[in-house]
Amino acid sequence: MREPSIDIKTEDAVFLAVNQPLDLRATIDSGQVFRWRWDGDWCYGVIGEHAYSMRQADGGLLVRSSATSQMEVSGPVADFLRLDDDLEDMLRDLANDTPLANAVKRWQGLRILRQDPWECLVGFVCSQVSNIPRISRNMASVAEAYGERVELDGRFLHRFPGAERLAAAGEDGLFALGLGFRARYLAKIADNVANGDVDLAALRLAPYGEAKAALTQMKGIGDKVADCVLLFSLDKMEGFPIDRWVMRALVDWYGHEEKARYGDLLSWAQERWGNRAGYVQQYLFHHRRLMG
DNA sequence: GAAGGGCCTTTGAG
């Protein structure tokens, strides 16, 4: 039996009104981000320079942060959660799409996040032939080894180290953190980003195809990882990452062949769902992974 | 150009 207690963390928390469907738990736990941690109803993580904790509350969110001004608290959080997306509008017609309707109904409020592109890129290069718990460990190792510390609620979080840092760490430094064969890719990718060969910020403004080409030209980034980065950090809502789970959904629920080519499935999904494809993918992924 | 197979590290589950 739990003792009634005052939640001291709600003191001096900022209230952020949310007039959008939001399931914070499902969103944070849907394999988009790998460095957020739960402590009861509060989740802790880093957005940009600052550490944040947030908790779902009636009509919105309670947010605490190492940032000092209220603007620095609500702005980045609203941006991160893509509260500018009209989720109801995005998902409205999908109730007629039977297999999808179940997922949408079950996980209503699962949102696509708008992450920092560099951290997102590293996370999904790490995701190759891995699993979410391990990716999380890898990302924590990288941040603890090379990122600056930020304090919040007496706990220490880490900013994600920039490309220059990881380029300096090199393949050996990254391999030592347990990244396996991914260390080689990441060292080179870090180099490309650090020296300006690839400008991630610029890709946010570029069209989908152009941005994807810029990403996949780097070794270690194929169709799938690129689509994750495009969707989760570069505002390309037509991105449709197809991993094992989404593939199973496409085969079992939409009659595709197991051997279908990535590009053909991608075109099919984008034609069917347009700029909602990214959201559709996230609901399919989450539902299939957790419900089987 | 397309398709298939081996290989790349590590971890945990069964």
Next chain:
DNA sequence: ACTCAAAGGCCCT
């Protein structure tokens, strides 16, 4: 102890 799977991709036939 051994096999399989895990938000894949590269490289060589």
